Amino acid sequence: MEVVGAVASIVTLTKLVLDGVKLAKTLYKAPDDLAALQDQLECFNVMLAEIEKCHNHDWPGLVSTTLGRARLTIEQIHQLVELKLLKTNGSTSRARRRAWARHKSKIHSLRDALRECRENLTTALSASSSSLSHRAEARLSFITQGIDLSRQSANTITKSLSEIQQSLEATRGAIQVQSQTVNDILRSVSSAAGLHRGRGNNEHMLAYPTFGGFLRPLVQVTETHGNCQHAAAELASFTGSRNHWPRSTEISRLDCATDISIRLNPASSFELSDQFFPELYTVLDGPLNVRLHAYSAYEEHSTELARTNCYGVFLLKAQRQWQRLTISVQISRNSRFWDYTKLSRSKPNYVTNSYHLPRSLQVQAAELLMEVQGLVDDAHLSFTVSENTHGHPSVTWSQEKTAPRHNPVGFAxxxxxxxxxxxxxxxxxxxxxxxxxxxxxxxxxxxxxxxxxxxxxxxxxxxxxxxxxxxxxxxxxSGFQHIxxxxxxxxxxxxxxxxxxxxxIPARGWLFGIIAKSLADGQPVPWSRREKWAKQIVEAVSHIHSKGFVVGTLGELSGTPIAVDNEDRALLWKFRNKAWANRRFPGHLPPEYWQQTGQGTDGTLCEIRDELVDVTPRCDIFQLGMALWLIASKRLPLNGWHLFQNVDSQSTTSFYEHANIIALPPLSDEVPQYYKDIIAACRSVTPTTRPTARRLLQMFPSNITPTTRELQSPFSITSPEKLISNFPQVAIYCDICRAEKMETIFHCDSCLCGDFDICARCFEEGAHCHDSTHFLVEMTTKHGVLLAVNNYHSCVKDEGRREIMHL
Ligand SMILES: [Zn+2]
Ligand SMILES: [Zn+2]
The missing domain is CATH 3.30.200.20 (Phosphorylase Kinase; domain 1)
Structure with a gap:
């Protein structure tokens, strides 16, 4: 394809599509998704204009291939928008909602495809330019344009943005005049961007460029264990230019660890400069660009007039500096946030997936925290939320920072x-x-x-x-191959x-994730491979017990206790010497604990008690029975509730009561008798009759090695996206229909200790959490991670609709 002509035709097409997208944006009530698509299209157009300006007729082949692909993607967007979204113009809003639900994920994937094209194009372009300074200048002008663009899309001009623009332009001037070195330029760019980043009150205005996927490190082919020498040698050669590793003795120690990691592309000298932070140049809407992440939340106390919520948060205080903080937020009853910040009163014991704080409060709280000088980890800070005269929320200090409440690690x-x-x-x-x-x-x-x-x-x-x-x-x-x-x-x-x-990083992801995916694809993992994993796990448990440790996580029905490495070996991944006796995690503790955890001798729950109990090796064996059963069963293991539901009634209200089963449901005939005997022995009621892991190991036949045909081919990771797909979100399932692995969920911060989720289908059918005054926050998958969209939904009202609130 001739590049100049191709660019011109794509420019025309893109303009056409942009018009359609803008129209759809007003028609559909999904401004965020369509705005993101619009942003991508506009970014792409700016990029094309850049290419047109160059009047270069000697582009490499990669440029025209990528342009061809981009054209195809834009055509697909065009068809989707014109034929699917705009065709429903004039029909009911319900029909539009349906149409939207059907095409939303396609819109997302096309948007991502377009972004990928832009990133590839940038890579191809920067590779083709010969002089370094020319390249730097082109990049800087992309950055400047990017800031222009985000300014337009946000419709506001902030002072800090224009300051950055000025400083960038000054830098560009400087390049032209002097022959400054590339590293110097980059240093000034990244520090300017770092200084001003996050000042705007809208996430789209964050002062770092939307261009520059080209600077994002690409994950390349996995280095296998055997190649570690080679990797280390190469590493040593390029760390020479990296002078900000302050402790040389540590470097050599880390280098020794290279055989267990995946090599990244060493990239260019830009990326190796000591002031270079590639994360500054990544895309805008990823979870890594959110400054404040709440990992826990509960209601501290409440009165007639106000409520105080307590949040555990990670704050991205500066580049590569995350702080762990506790914040108390007081909300008065007349605040518009009152209804949307209801939390459970019970203190969470585990990290939840939700955002908890409405987006606008979160942004303001983050800004306030950014200004605190000398903030130390684990500090506890207090805010008050009030409304100004225009009804806009404002977050202010109610008290200066106080001493750390407790040391979260449990030791001084x-x-x-x-x-x-x-x-x-x-x-x-x-x-x-x-x-x-x-x-x-x-x-x-x-x-x-x-x-x-x-x-x-x-x-x-x-x-x-x-x-x-x-x-x-x-x-x-360390050194034991199954840990x-x-x-x-x-x-x-x-x-x-x-x-x-x-x-x-376990190159193949979670063991239960692999099994679940194989079942979903209709190609279950062959028995010989599962048998091999089972034996490796028992070997690891035996080794751990012999050294005086315990595993403590094998009974997790929805967790990630076992990973699979590049050579298809099962690895014990997660450990705990204390177990949480909590009714949210029933079924995982053996009968000898039931009295301690407030359960009757038949396993029913007498009283709710939250208590930490010590894990013993006998407890591990009981839980190992569950893990081995899950490996052999043909049921999706990510959601263990199926297990209990099938054993007892289908009732959803009583499953806690029936959760403490001992004997597990029978397995299929494919599973050999010895394996069933192992599980039965593990699940023995009397702890002393449960065999040790070493004895269990002897019950396996000595000759279980799967044939090469049964094993998967050698595995290589090609992109971060592929890698992320190996780590599916676990432990999220619909509390109404028990569906799992959902793209979009509706979450209540209050019900079930703040862990209540329903799927999009149940939501469409009108389902709600246990309290009709609660609002459900919409969460959707972005870059493989579930994150909150700032939409809050009421229950279905009398007129058959829900109220939606954007916060
Ligand atoms: Zn559901
Ligand atoms: Zn609720």
Missing amino acids: NDEVLSLLDDLGCQRAFENEIMQVAMLQAPECFATSVNGHLLHEYKISGLAGECSLYTIQLLHCL AKLAAVILDSKGRQLKGFLRE
Whole structure:
């Protein structure tokens, strides 16, 4: 294809499509989705204009291929908008809602495809320019244009934006005049953008460019364990130019960990400059660009006049600096937020997936927090929400910051540091690591460390994962092939606070996720492969018990206790030496705990008691029975409720009462008798008659090795998107129909301890949570992570409709 002609024709087409999208935007009440599409189209057009301006007739082949693909995508958008969305013009709003529901995901995927084209195009273009300074200038002009664009789309001009624009233009002038080095330029750009980022009160106005997917590191082919020498050698050669690794001894230690990570593309010298933060150049609407993530929320107290909510949050305070904070927010009864901030009174014990704070409050709270000087981790701050004369909310301090309430790790900070010192763990510092993708909101990330991709877990202090215990276990048992490998602990940039830890990224994702996907695809994982995993798990449990540790998570029905690595080996992933006896997690503790957890001898619930209990090896064995059963059964394991429902009645109101079953439902004939005997032995009522893991291991036949044909072909990760798809959101299911793995959910922050979700279908049919005065917040999947859209829905009113509130 001839590039110049192609560009012109795409420009015309894009303008046509933009008109259609704008029309659809007014017609459909889905401004966010269509606005995002409009943004992408406009960005693309600016990019095309840039190409036209160049008058270059010598573009590489990749440019025209990508242009061809872009044209195809834009044509598809055109057809969808004209034929599917605008054709329903004149029909009822109900029909439009249906049409929207049908085509929404297609719109999303086309928008993403377009963005990908733009990113590829940028890569192709920047590769084709020869001179570095020319390239820098082109990039800067994209940045400037991007700011122009976000200014237009937000319809407001803020002072800070024009300041940035001026400073960028000044920088550009400087390049032309002087022969400054590229690193200097980049330093000034990223610091200018870093300084002003987030000042605007609208997320679309964040002062960093929408262009520049080209600077986003691409995850390349996985390095297998055997290639670690080679990887390390290459790594050493390019870390030479990276001088901000402050502690040289740590680098060499981290380098030793290269065999358990995935190599990232070393990219160019831009990316290696010490002031370069690639995350500044990533796309706008991803979860990593949200400054404040709540991981827990509960109602602290309430009076006739006001309510105080307490939130656990992670604040992205500066580039590569996340702070763990507690904030109390007081809301008065006459506030318009009153109805939308109802929370459960029970303190959450695990990280939930919700945003909790309405978007506009969240943005304001984040801004206020950004201004606090000398904010330390675990500080507790108090706000008041009030309305100004125009009815706009404003968040103000009700009290200056107070001392940390409790140490969330459960130990004094110096004790934690000395434990880490005793262990001699490898360390990474927060300012040296970069989150590439959020895998589970808000605490799990795919994170790049010195060019290697690892799994990051941010410590929130909730009992979801006993972090120090896990670190200790992983460190002490490192080297055993069926236990996840610890790569490093993460400390703040001064080395004074434990912030999280890094594990190898399990290249194939979660074991139960693989089984669930295979069942959904109608091609169940062959028995020999599942049998191999089962044996590996029992081996790991035996090893862990022999060293005096316990697993504590094998009974998790909806969690992620087991991962699968690049070589298709099962890895125990998640550990806990204390179990939470809570009726939200029934069925996982063996009978000897029932009295402690407030249950009768028959397993029924007598009283609600939240208590932490010690996990014993016998408890592990009982739970191992459940994990082995799930591996062998042909039911979708992500939602263990099916299990209880099938055993007992179909009633949804009484499943808590029937949750503590001991014997599990029979397995199919495909499963050999020895395996069924193992499960039965694990589920024994009397703890002393449960065999040890070592005995269980002896019950497996000695010759179980799947043939190569039965194993999947060697596995390689090609893109962050592919990687994220290996980590599906787990533990989310509809509390009405038990459907799981939903793109969109409606969530109540109050019912079921703030963990009530319903699926889009039940929602369409008029379902609501347990209280008709509650509002459901709409959440949808963005970049593989469920995040809240700022729509709050009432129950269905008398006239047959719901009220929708945008906050
Ligand atoms: Zn449902
Ligand atoms: Zn509710």
